[in-house]
Each structure stands twice: as structure tokens, then as C-alpha cells.
Amino acid sequence: MRSIILNKYLVLISRFIVGIVFIIASIDKIAVPELFAINIEGYDLLPISLINITAIIVPWIELLCGIFLISSFYLRSSSFIVSIFLVSFILMITSAILRGLHIDCGCFGIDSSEVSWYRVIEDIILLLMSIHIYYYSTKIEDLHPLKSGT
Secondary structure: HHHHHOOOHHHHHHHHHHHHHHHHHHHHHHOOOHHHHHHHHHOOOOHHHHHHHHHHHHHHHHHHHHHHHOOOOOOHHHHHHHHHHHHHHHHHHHHHOOOOOOOOOOOOOOOEOOOOOOHHHHHHHHHHHHHHHHHHHHHHHOOOOOOOOO
């Protein structure tokens, strides 16, 4: 079991999956921040004064973290930030479901679907991958896909 967890290819696959998901999720939000602001407002969790700035900043952080995960830069920092985002997303979506809100999750901008337990499970899986990256990427040599092995 330990050899599977420490497998450099598993960490690499996790990095690419989480990185690509976060890059894709950020694109529409960056292009149409107004729609993302409406999605954030639907959760009824943030004060009105923070909604627009959140809608502008969060997608750029998602994009940068996704790029960093794929390119192997700042792996621990970016996986830590991604983990914090995912915990927040899980709590927000769960809160919306438990309060009976029928809103778009805002997960993928224009292509968002309604909040659901499926989204919570999806985010939990991404969170586990991100935690795996955080703990095991520094313990495995030659994680950078562009490095030549010896």
C-alpha cells in the first residue's frame, strides 16, 4: 500500500487532474466574473461587499494554482491553497443543499450545474488528491515532468 501512495506516477497523475480541473474551472469565471458573482451571491454566505472582489480574485488564484500544479512550481503551496478552496467549496455546497437552495454551484462558470451531493463527492476526491500532492510530492524525487531521469 505504501509503495502505491509513494508512487511518483500517482502523484504526477493527481497533479495533472487537479491542475487541469482548476484551470478549466477558472476560465469562464475569469471571462465572465459577473456570472460568478451571481453564483456566489446565491449561497447567501458572504456579505454583499465581498462578493465582487471574491468573484474577481478567486478564479485567478484557481488558474495560477492549476498552472503551478501542472508545471511543478510551488507544489506544496499551491496544493495547500487548493485544499483550502476545496474544503470551502465542500462546506458551501453542503450548506446550500442542507438549506434547500436550488442554485448553480458556480464550479465551472457558464457550464455550472445545480448544487448536489455529486459535486460534494467530486470535491472530496479532488481534496484527497490535493492532500496527497501536499504530503508526498516533496518525498519523491524527479517529479518534474520535464526533468530527464538518470
